[in-house]
Amino acid sequence: MAKNDVRNSIKLTSVDELFTTEENRADSQREKVLDIPLSEISDFSNHPFKVKADEAMLEMADSVTQYGVLVPGLVRPKVDGGYEMVAGHRRKKASELAGKETMPCIVRELDDDAATIIMVDSNLQRESILPSEKAFAYKMKLEAMKRQAGRPSKENSVQVELDYKGQQSRDLLAKQTGESGPQIHRYIRLTSLLPSILEMVDEKEIAFNPAVEISYLSENEQQDLYNTIQSEDCTPSLSQAQRIKKFSQEGRLNADVIYSILTEEKPNQKERFHIQRDRIDRYFPKNFTEKQKEELVVQLLESWYKKRQREQQER
Missing domain, CATH: 3.90.1530.30 (Conserved hypothetical protein from pyrococcus furiosus pfu- 392566-001, ParB domain)
Incomplete structure (x- = not known):
């Protein structure tokens, strides 16, 4: 071997490495x-x-x-x-x-799975969490946990084996969150809802349990349901949602069935005041939400009421 080759094959320790302590090297990591x-x-x-x-x-x-x-x-x-x-x-x-x-x-x-789990865990500590947030967070974390259990990395293979051995990912997630396994599944069902219906769940306009039943409907069936909810200003009770789901499973659900179920009188239901939408929709801007329409109507009624009171006092 030539002298130059021998010289090049020898790896010398740099001056910095010679004077770097173990503590300094650990600190750099x-x-x-x-x-x-x-x-x-x-x-x-x-x-x-x-x-x-x-x-x-x-x-x-x-x-x-x-x-x-x-x-x-x-x-x-x-x-x-x-x-x-x-x-x-x-x-x-x-x-x-x-x-x-x-x-x-x-x-x-x-990696993607580790980052997902940390992201979800750090946000689940918040005091106020919307049903939609829990739904998608649980779904993302559960999928990440399943992938980790299937292909653990060398660094955490022992830990993953200890965590997952004999336990389903959903049961482990339930243990970590304090929710039951079935409740985890019910939250994840909400991810199958149309965004417009899921927003109503977040706004507490539709209760959690009926929403879970509705999540089993097809996209078109959910759209028919949402249209009926908006036009008739009513939301399904748990028993109504269960009946709608049953009709869907039997292949007998359509817009007329949904209308029939939602408009039936409920026990202890107070008489409601209805206005046909086509009579008032033309007075609102096209981009107005249902909530904005309601607030404007209330404001106008309040103004009318105050004006009427002033007129009566002046008589």
């Missing part, structure tokens, strides 16, 4: 908090939790303005550059409202 530009952080893909600029968010933004973000977010590097937020979406929104350009974050290498 620890996660550090970095100030990352908000413009470089994208939201988690299909993030199921809503980030609203509500009163609580405005209070958080005020806190960020005064004290900054006290708890760093967690992000993971993206293949094409930048970062994806794993935990800290509300802190990011508060930072934006506070006019901040950067946010303190921990950068961690995570």
Whole structure:
């Protein structure tokens, strides 16, 4: 072997390595908090939790303005550059409202399943969670857990085996969340609802149990149901939803059956005041929601009532 080849084959320890202690080397491996530009952080893909600029968010933004973000977010590097937020979406929104350009974050290498589980767990700690948020969060985490159990990584293979051995993923998720296995399944059923019906569940216009029964209807059947709910200003009780589901399973459900079931008088039902929609819809802007229409009608009635009271006092 030539002298040059021998010289090149010898790997010399660098001066930096010679004078680096074990503690220094360990410290270089620890996660550090970095100030990352908000413009470089994208939201988690299909993030199921809503980030609203509500009163609580405005209070958080005020806190960020005064004290900054006290708890760093967690992000993971993206293949094409930048970062994806794993935990800290509300802190990011508060930072934006506070006019901040950067946010303190921990950068961690995570695969899709590990990132999904952390994202869900960090948000389930919130006090107020909408049914739709739970539904999609449980579904995403359960799918990630099933994939992890099927192909554990070398780093956590023992832990996964201990967690999953003899347990179904749903039972383990139930144990972690404090929900029963069947209740987890019922929440996940809500992901099969039309967005318009799921929004009514979030707004507490449709109760949880009837919503679960409705989720078994086809998309077209759900659309017929939603149209009837809107036109007749009524929502199904649990028994009505169960009957509608049964008709669907028997292949006998149509718009007329839905109308017949929803418009029947319920026990202890108070008499309702109905106005045909085609008589009033032309007076509203096309982009008005049902709630906006209702609020406007109430405002007009209040104005009319006050005017009538003034006229009576002047007589």
